[in-house]
Amino acid sequence: MKDLFEGTKHSETRHIYSVAELTRDIKAILENTFINVWVEGEISNFARTDKGILFFSLKDNAGLLRCVMFGSLAGAVKFEIKDGMKMVCFGRVGVYEKDGRYQLYVEKIEPKGIGSLQLALEQLKEKLEKEGLFAPEHKRPIPYLPARIGIVTSITGAAIKDILNVLERRFKDAQIIINSVQVQGEGAKDDIARGIKDFNRFNAQVLPREKVEVLIVGRGGGSIEDLWAFNEETVARAIYTSSIPVISAIGHERDWTIADLVADVRAPTPSVAAELVIPRKEDLQEKLTGLQGGLRKGFSDVLAGSKDGLADLNHRLGLAMEHSWVLNRNHLESAVKKLLLLNPAVIIEQSMERIADSVKQMAVRMKHAFALKDSAFRAAVDTLASLSPLNILARGYSITFKMPEGGIIKDAGFLSKGDSIKTRLDKGEVISEVREIVRGRE
Amino acid sequence: MAEIKFEDALKKLEKIIEELEQGDMSLDEALKKYQEGLELSRVCSQRLENAKKKIDVLTKNKKGDFELKSLGEESLEEEK
Numbered sequence: 001m002k003d004l005f006e007g008t009k010h011s012e013t014r015h016i017y018s019v020a021e022l023t024r025d026i027k028a029i030l031e032n033t034f035i036n037v038w039v040e041g042e043i044s045n046f047a048r049t050d051k052g053i054l055f056f057s058l059k060d061n062a063g064l065l066r067c068v069m070f071g072s073l074a075g076a077v078k079f080e081i082k083d084g085m086k087m088v089c090f091g092r093v094g095v096y097e098k099d100g101r102y103q104l105y106v107e108k109i110e111p112k113g114i115g116s117l118q119l120a121l122e123q124l125k126e127k128l129e130k131e132g133l134f135a136p137e138h139k140r141p142i143p144y145l146p147a148r149i150g151i152v153t154s155i156t157g158a159a160i161k162d163i164l165n166v167l168e169r170r171f172k173d174a175q176i177i178i179n180s181v182q183v184q185g186e187g188a189k190d191d192i193a194r195g196i197k198d199f200n201r202f203n204a205q206v207l208p209r210e211k212v213e214v215l216i217v218g219r220g221g222g223s224i225e226d227l228w229a230f231n232e233e234t235v236a237r238a239i240y241t242s243s244i245p246v247i248s249a250i251g252h253e254r255d256w257t258i259a260d261l262v263a264d265v266r267a268p269t270p271s272v273a274a275e276l277v278i279p280r281k282e283d284l285q286e287k288l289t290g291l292q293g294g295l296r297k298g299f300s301d302v303l304a305g306s307k308d309g310l311a312d313l314n315h316r317l318g319l320a321m322e323h324s325w326v327l328n329r330n331h332l333e334s335a336v337k338k339l340l341l342l343n344p345a346v347i348i349e350q351s352m353e354r355i356a357d358s359v360k361q362m363a364v365r366m367k368h369a370f371a372l373k374d375s376a377f378r379a380a381v382d383t384l385a386s387l388s389p390l391n392i393l394a395r396g397y398s399i400t401f402k403m404p405e406g407g408i409i410k411d412a413g414f415l416s417k418g419d420s421i422k423t424r425l426d427k428g429e430v431i432s433e434v435r436e437i438v439r440g441r442e
Numbered sequence: 443m444a445e446i447k448f449e450d451a452l453k454k455l456e457k458i459i460e461e462l463e464q465g466d467m468s469l470d471e472a473l474k475k476y477q478e479g480l481e482l483s484r485v486c487s488q489r490l491e492n493a494k495k496k497i498d499v500l501t502k503n504k505k506g507d508f509e510l511k512s513l514g515e516e517s518l519e520e521e522k
Binding site for chain 2: 145147150168172175177178179180199201205281284285287288292295296298299302303
């Protein structure tokens with residue numbers, strides 16, 4: 001204590017800082033000294049604000065460093081930061097004067113030991129695996145010989161060239177439909193996801209025979225950063241929810257992305273993806289030749305199989321033919337008979353016979369009719385004869401005629417006194433003169 | 443028959459062979475199947491020989507409907 005005031009003699013030279021001054025000086029020293037520092041420690045008190053600012057501390061067994069990470073830098077962190085993680089941070093030390101606090105303004109944060117992308121990959125992989133996105137039972141078979149192949153990649157990239165090259169030297173029967181998307185850089189993940197969804201929407205709008213049957217999603221080789229879009233969750237989910245089977249074709253053989261894990265089939269390269277769905281002409285030719293052989297053999301087997309039955313068949317065929325011949329012969333004979341009957345000469349002859357018969361019958365009938373008429377005539381003549389007035393005269397009657405006209409007198413009133421009359425008797429006539437008229441009853 | 447998908451033709455051919463192999467077919471029917479099979483294999487051979495490539499680009503028109511535009515070989519080269 002005493003010592004503290006010993007230096008009073010120097011009091012005129014002592015400098016008293018204001019808090020602000022000292023803080024400013026500290027700030028200047030710290031901020032000029034620790035401009036680009038790497039510091040490692042374990043994360044604690046991690047928090048993310050609504051605006052996306054990250055607050056956390058890095059600590060080890062003896063110290064603690066407050067850290068802050070702002071906006072776009074924080075957004076670029078691919079993995080999820082959690083308490084307890086060992087991290088390496090890069091940034092500058094800054095002093096927050098109002099609180100008298102220094103902290104690390106973090107520009108980069110990387111997991112210790114592995115790269116941050118690797119960590120992000122591991123984390124997403126774990127998450128999606130838990131959700132079942134990689135489950136084998138979700139994998140759909142790739143159709144054999146698809147008629148329509150959809151490709152989600154950049155039309156200017158290497159992948160499409162490789163795929164079209166494969167098409168060129170193989171069986172070109174399939175229709176290739178390209179949906180060109182950005183495959184790296186900002187927005188690539190959303191573009192790729194949209195490209196996959198587009199094909200699914202396209203399928204919902206076209207006829208069944210126009211549907212895309214399989215998708216190839218991918219790009220040519222590049223750095224892990226170049227391929228990163230295929231490690232994004234949105235791409236993984238688009239592949240998972242696609243109703244069209246997806247073949248992933250990303251980079252080279254050694255590159256494995258999340259998309260590869262979700263895809264129904266992972267092709268090591270775009271060329272291999274194309275080869276999976278575009279068959280070799282020779283293979284098909286071979287298959288076809290095999291089928292043609294099978295067809296011939298199958299048929300000849302049927303032939304051989306029926307060989308035993310063939311003799312029987314032959315016999316039955318003979319019988320059937322004989323039977324049919326007999327039947328036919330009978331038919332023929334009756335037909336010939338019918339035909340003969342239908343011969344005009346025969347018909348005429350028959351008609352002539354019928355006419356002759358008719359004539360004969362007519363003659364007989366006429367003769368008979370004549371006989372009948374003749375006897376009737378004779379009877380009539382007899383009757384007529386019996387009715388002749390001459391016959392009556394013979395029985396004592398007479399007929400009187402007026403003279404000179406000769407009319408028969410039936411009424412005395414027609415005569416006058418002095419008229420001459422002639423009376424016909426059975427034998428001879430008498431001419432008389434009327435002397436008196438006696439009127440009879442009316 | 444010319445419109446049949448190559449894959450469908452192959453499948454049909456395979457089915458015919460299976461049917462023939464089962465052997466419980468009348469000779470007449472077998473002959474019919476055999477002829478059908480020959481025709482299918484002829485169609486397949488033809489398709490193998492005459493396959494033409496068809497490359498389209500999926501685009502959207504102003505109304506937002508999908509359209510397929512044929513991709514010429516040149517346009518691919520130009521863009522490179």
